[in-house]
Amino acid sequence: MDAHPQATSDPNVEADIIVIGAGIIGTACALSLSQQGWRVVVLDSQPPGMGASYGNAGHMATEQVFPIADAAIVKQLPKMLLDPMGPLRLDWRYVPKALPWFTRLLWNLRQAPYQASVAGIRALNEQSLAAWQRLLDSIDGRHLLKEEGSFLVYEKADNADELEALRARMVEQQVAVERWSGDAIRDVALQLSDNIQGGLFFPGTAHVINTWQVVNSLVQAAKSNGVQFRQTTVVSGSVSGHCVSLQTDSSTALTAPKVLIACGAHSAKLTTALTGTSIPLDTERGYHLMLPHERERLPVAITSLERRFIMTPMEEGLRLAGTVEFAGLQRPANMQRAWQLHKLSQGLFRSELDITDAQPWMGFRPSLPDSLPIIDSVQDGRVLLAFGHHHLGLTQAAVTAEIIANLATQGERHPSATNHAVADLSPYRINRFT
Structure with a gap:
């Protein structure tokens, strides 16, 4: 594919844009940039899609427009410290390092910043599914996406009011949501138990059938556009x-006119080196348990209100996911948390799930205290x-990839640039942390 008009002829330049990170964000951005004609090289210490992108819940969670925490988290803090198997866990050994991050999170629970976070999340989510449709259509990959909605179910009658309050909040944010009875939900998900009292149906959500295959499809399409993928670790950098x-771990120096940092939970150090801004980036350690013999158990993704986890049907089985642990990047995984997901499923079905050959997993989700990503162009x-x-x-x-593809033009509209991306990028700018 022809190089972008701004490409330099400097022989030391490896590409027009070097993308650091070969997860779902980095690969989607690399593909979108290549579709505009940029020469792109992607660097990652792992093969594409083998980080957090490999083990996510597979749920296109457009309905989740609220930050990761609300005022109730203050009451939960003692339990977070004491219950190693709770849905929201803070490792007591990590408290000193996590304290500044949690202080910022609590500060963002004030009404004005909280509502700003909601607006920022919603603006991205409203465009997310359509952006995915466009991206997958461009590579003939729409079959990887199942657009059949999802459910949030509840079991305890006492929680009916909580569910209704949540529905009302979502309606206020213009999230498409419907209240369904337990019988109506069981008509769709036949194997759910009679314990299910009812729930909410989100028609504007979807799920992917294979998280790794989604990344791989983007990678293959990007490679066909000339994108190079290299397995190496970037240890430092500078702008001049x-x-x-x-600078890589092999002492190799790579240069390019532009660099995209998209390496998830590992982005903070390099961002500081290249921008001079210190980022309060932490990680939500997420666990899943894949059940390979439960491929037909559910037709769509279902989340439990009380048990606080999600079950997503995929090609390779039923994926149970959704717990959050704050313990940093260095501590080993506590796979008991993954196996705990099976215990949480007990009572949700007419018969117990088959855990034969089950596969536990843990990955690092990059998290900022205002629950908004950084999507920006600086320097x-x-x-x-x-x-x-x-x-x-x-x-x-996918919507992030559209935004990045537009930002890369530095204001010059490329013929292939999209007009669909979110218009107001101020909520996602890095300068909110300066």
């Missing part, structure tokens, strides 16, 4: 003149940023 220099357009999507990385990947 009209280029960005990156005179030389440094692009796309990270911090917490548990909405899959959901917001």
Whole structure:
């Protein structure tokens, strides 16, 4: 594919844009950039799609327009510290390092910043599914997306009021939502137990049938456009003149006119090096349990209100996911949390799930205290940023890619640039942390 008109002829430049991160965000951005004619190289310490993107819940969570925490988290803090198997866990050994992040999170629970977060999440989510449709259509990959909605179910009659309050809040945010009875839900999901009292149906949501295959399809399409994928670790970088220099763990220096940082929970150090801004980025350690013998158990993704986890049907089985643990990037995984997901499923079905050959997993979701990602162009357009999507990385990947593709033009409309991307990017700018 022809190089972008702004491409330099400097022989030391490896590409027009170097993308750091080969997860769902980085690969979607690389593909979108290549479709505009940019020469792109993608760097990652792992093969494409093998980080958090491999193990996400597979749910296109356009209905989740509220931040990861609300005022109720204050009451939950003691339990978060004491219950190692709770749905929201804070490892007591990580408290000193996590304290500044949680302080910012609590500060963002004030009405004005909280509502700003809701507006920012909603603006991305409203465009997310349509952006995914466009991206998958461009590579003949629409079959990877099942657009059949999802459910949030409840079991305890006492929680009917809580569910109705949530429905009302979602209606206020213009989220498409319907109240369904337990019998109506069981007509769709035949194997759910009679314990299900009812729930909410979200017609504007979807799920993917194979999380790794989604990334792989983007990778293959990007490669066909000339994008190169290299397995290497970027350890440092600097901006000088009209280029960005990156140092790798093999002591190789790579340079390009532009760099996109999209390496999820590992983005903070390099962002500081290239922008001078310190980012309060932490990680939600997410767990899943894949059940390979339960492919036919559910037709759509179903979340439990009381048990606080999600079950998503996929090609390779039923994926149970959804717990959050704050313990940083260094501590080993506590796979008991993954197996706990099976215990949480007990009582939701007419017969117990088959855990034969079940596969536990843990990954790092990049999270900022205001629950908004950083999507930005800084350093005179030389440094692009796309990270911090917490548990909405899959959901917001395609719309983020459209935004980045537009930002890369530095205001010059490329013939292939989209007009669909979110108009107001101020909620996602890095300068909110300066």
